[in-house]
Amino acid sequence: MEDNNTEQNEAMLLFADISGYTQFVKKHGFEWAHGQYIISEFLKSLLNEIKEPFKVAKLEGDAIFIYMPESDHIRAAIFMDNILNFFKAFENTKNKLESVNTCKCKSCCSLDSLHLKLIIHSGKILFYNINQYQELSGLDVIMLHRLSKNSVKGKKYILITEQAFNKIGSLNDLEFIRGKEKYDEIGEIKTFIHYPNIKLNENLIYVKKPLRIIKIFFKIKLLFYSLIKVMN
Numbered sequence: 001m002e003d004n005n006t007e008q009n010e011a012m013l014l015f016a017d018i019s020g021y022t023q024f025v026k027k028h029g030f031e032w033a034h035g036q037y038i039i040s041e042f043l044k045s046l047l048n049e050i051k052e053p054f055k056v057a058k059l060e061g062d063a064i065f066i067y068m069p070e071s072d073h074i075r076a077a078i079f080m081d082n083i084l085n086f087f088k089a090f091e092n093t094k095n096k097l098e099s100v101n102t103c104k105c106k107s108c109c110s111l112d113s114l115h116l117k118l119i120i121h122s123g124k125i126l127f128y129n130i131n132q133y134q135e136l137s138g139l140d141v142i143m144l145h146r147l148s149k150n151s152v153k154g155k156k157y158i159l160i161t162e163q164a165f166n167k168i169g170s171l172n173d174l175e176f177i178r179g180k181e182k183y184d185e186i187g188e189i190k191t192f193i194h195y196p197n198i199k200l201n202e203n204l205i206y207v208k209k210p211l212r213i214i215k216i217f218f219k220i221k222l223l224f225y226s227l228i229k230v231m232n
Helices: 021-027 029-047 076-100 139-146 162-168 211-231
Strands: 008-019 055-059 063-069 115-130 133-137 157-161 177-183 187-194
Touching: 008 021, 008 029, 008 139, 008 162, 021 029, 029 063, 029 076, 055 133, 076 115, 076 162, 115 139, 115 162, 139 177, 157 162, 162 187
Parallel strands: 115 157
Antiparallel strands: 008 063, 008 115, 055 063, 115 133, 157 187, 177 187
């Protein structure tokens, strides 16, 4: 039997989820090699924004499960700046892909249907190991994932549970709407919703390289993903 730590730890839990992913897959199944490339680019842009004290718990298809040990002092302004950086990275990546896209397949022409939603909760987690893999468990982990399916109107938003909102502290610079979700076996969860208004970075990375070269590179990547699909 594995010798696992049974001590529960307090942590901030985050779930960065690409909304519109399921419909994106259903509509563009025949061109999914290109679709997977697009999703991978979005996930990589989000992973690049995850810095200490944030840690990646797991990649989950179209989402990233992130946590931050609560032993690290939470400063509201810095915390939210880091959170908003996820949205900036996502929107800048979308803008990049749209600007260099030369493919007319349905996947490549449907970039605008994809958005980022971020779920934030605070609670207890338990670390345990299965062979070489580390997993996180606990009721609060379940709650975080349940909250990704909610009644919020909109595709791009931050949902923070009341429990996490109180831990973060003052967020006077941002406008939040009170809400609540209800789940069987969990009950009612009070929430705060923020709809970020992200301005794109107009001085994107690509000004350093001729656009024609970027478009050629984009085509090569799409071809590479298509070949992998054929070989599999």
